Amino acid sequence: MNETNFPLCNIIIALVSSHRNLTTQRIRKLGLYPGQDMILMQLLQRDRQSQNELVQSLCVDHSTIAKSVNRLMKNDLVVTVKSEIDKRVTLVSLTSKGKDIAQQAQDVWNDVEKIATGDMSSEEVTSFLKLSEEMVRNFNNAMDKK
Structure with a gap:
């Protein structure tokens, strides 16, 4: 894509790619797959x-959650039990190992946030968030109209 023709699109793609690459690299060091x-x-x-x-809160499909939960179970990070109220419902809980890894994952995300903002002032961060939210609204509004 020509950077001069689509500077906004190019920087958004670069931002998302850079964030994903750094986060994935650090999450993989914990022995986790992205997601x-x-x-x-x-x-x-x-x-x-x-x-x-989990499907609703993470906005992913059920098969993705089921597959990921199975992998997490194999690594002793989560356990599942059937709900006592409704046996069709599978409840997912962290193991003690899972809690430790979850906290490390949260630390990774906190570090990535700090890296992303670098030397930006709180006003610059606030402005970036506000502008980004406006762009998301614009994209969402455009999708609703089609």
Whole structure:
């Protein structure tokens, strides 16, 4: 893509790619695949969630959650049990090892946030967030109109 023709699109792509690459590199050092960190951190915030709750909160499809939960179980990071109220519901909980890795994943994300903002002032960060949120609204509004 020609940088001079689409400077905004190019910088957005570069920003997302750089963020994803750094985060993935650091998450992999924890022995996790990308996305598994999000499940662990979600459970760290509120443990014992159903797979459907994880699907909704993380905005991914059910098969992705099921596959990731199975991998996390194999690595002794989560356990599952059937709900006593509704046996069709599978509840996911962190193991003690899972809590430790989830905290490390959260530390990775905190570090990436600090790296991203570098020497930016709090006003610059606030301005960036405000402008980015406006762009997201613009994109979402454009999708709703089609």
